[in-house]
């Protein structure tokens with residue numbers, strides 16, 4: 301695969317938290333390459349460093365050492381403003397806790413990233429947000445406030461927000477952690493559809509059912525990658541959903 | 548972010564917590580309202596004093612015995628310090644710039660009429676007094692030159708005296724008795740109202756100075772000489788001319804100080820308004836302090852707000868807000884809050900000073916400069932006290948902010 305199609309390239313990435321005299325080595329040297337169009341599940345025991353890795357990939361945090369290339373551009377060592385712009389342009393991030401603005405409509409939440417879009421890439425932010433909401437199946441819930449939506453709907457608003465800037469990479473840290481099985485499958489079906497259209501997806505999950513929807517599974521243990529293999533018998537979320545819906 | 552967008556974001560988050568925003572602004576509202584109210588009351592008092600002094604006549608020149616260099620108080624040491632009718636006559640003869648001159652002899656006493664009696668000041672003046680004080684009669688007529696020359700026992704009553712002594716009848720044609728001297732009432736003066744000092748100008752009786760000197764005062768000396776310049780532009784020149792004539796009349800040598808004082812109404816107005824100016828400044832200072840306290844209130848709430856909205860800040864940063872964006876957002880928010888508070892405060896100030904005017908009858912004058920300063924100050928308060936909380940917000944780390952519970 302050519303260099304051009306590499307979305308993420310990590311080399312000997314380390315992250316050490318210093319708490320007083322204690323040093324926590326959350327990541328001890330990660331080498332990882334993710335190419336365009338992949339759908340990767342990151343698994344591992346609690347405390348193995350999944351969120352830490354995800355936050356660094358999402359440019360929310362900076363590595364202690366090692367290199368990180370995103371879309372062919374070095375991003376370790378960028379300053380806070382540059383990281384903010386990268387988050388805005390290249391990355392859509394979906395959190396376990398949704399992280400929507402409270403007492404704010406779905407529409408406004410989805411428009412939020414465009415507010416900070418310095419290139420003004422969307423001529424009509426409101427229309428772009430409407431489109432993103434329609435894509436996640438919430439076209440009719442646009443004016444609902446955050447607290448008027450179910451957990452699954454909130455997560456879909458969060459996904460719409462991640463998509464509105466047309467990023468090259470969708471990151472999700474336990475996107476189904478707060479959802480029941482059926483709603484989780486709905487979210488996975490959405491990821492699947494986005495991935496089928498070419499969006500690169502990386503997600504953290506505890507659950508094998510969810511990880512089985514990915515094309516590739518990476519497992520972390522104590523800050524190192526201990527398993528990295530393709531999913532042979534991939535689960536198709538949309539099909540399962542149709543079956544359970546019929547049952 | 549574009550300014551319009553910034554403003555919209557700020558207004559939305561202010562509107563999202565209406566009650567709290569209102570309470571936050573309360574300090575500024577009260578501060579600005581107080582500044583405007585206080586200054587309005589101060590200015591009102593000032594203009595009232597000025598007005599009532601100028602009501603006496605802007606062209607009026609007052610000559611009193613004694614030198615003003617000794618603290619403005621008449622020393623009254625020896626006859627050379629006194630004013631005499633001769634002085635007034637000399638002024639009337641020689642002055643080119645004064646259109647009218649009148650000596651004023653002051654006395655007072657119990658005035659009897661019919662069954663009642665009343666105590667009031669008694670002024671002996673010349674015919675020109677009517678012109679100088681611009682004080683015509685409401686009823687009857689002023690006494691004339693002939694009355695002065697032959698010292699006729701005629702008098703004019705101030706409206707207060709007229710009402711006290713003759714509540715149910717026309718005073719004109721009646722007789723009053725002052726220290727056993729009977730005077731015929733030939734007129735009632737128009738009502739003038741109170742002086743700046745709260746003195747009732749209508750509580751007096753006016754008679755020819757010749758009569759008062761001969762029958763009541765029994766003295767040569769007069770309390771003051773009033774003159775009136777042809778126009779307000781001439782007042783200063785007229786005062787200089789009057790002083791020169793007076794020096795000659797008193798036979799003062801070059802090296803001798805004036806033993807009299809020449810003043811005009813604006814001198815008196817300045818002296819009186821000086822005190823109200825100090826009061827205005829004091830009131831404004833107190834109001835300014837409340838504005839400062841209002842600003843600290845804003846800072847307090849903004850700090851709380853930053854802590855409370857840590858998650859929101861984290862979310863904004865996660866989707867691409869730069870630290871500068873967050874700083875500006877919070878700064879704009881506190882400035883909008885304080886300016887909004889300032890605008891409401893101006894309204895409250897207007898309402899408050901109207902209420903004061905309505906309830907107490909004091910005149911109030913809204914000062915455009917005070918409104919401008921109060922508004923500008925509240926914007927400055929917003930920037931100054933909003934900066935620290937805003938910087939605190941901008942300094943947050945996205946991950947830490949997102950994790951904040």
Ligand SMILES: Nc1ncnc2c1ncn2[C@@H]1O[C@H](COP(=O)(O)OP(=O)(O)OP(=O)(O)O)[C@@H](O)[C@H]1O
Nearest residue numbers: 317319324326344345346347348349350351352353
């Ligand atoms: N801000 C921090 N300061 C200090 N130590 C931290 C910090 N964040 C994470 N750690 C430590 O780094 C290690 C990895 O944490 P991380 O959150 O990445 O785990 P995780 O794999 O996401 O776990 P979980 O499945 O429970 O979410 C843990 O030992 C954790 O205690």
Ligand SMILES: [Mg+2]
Nearest residue numbers: 350351352473
């Ligand atoms: Mg985690």
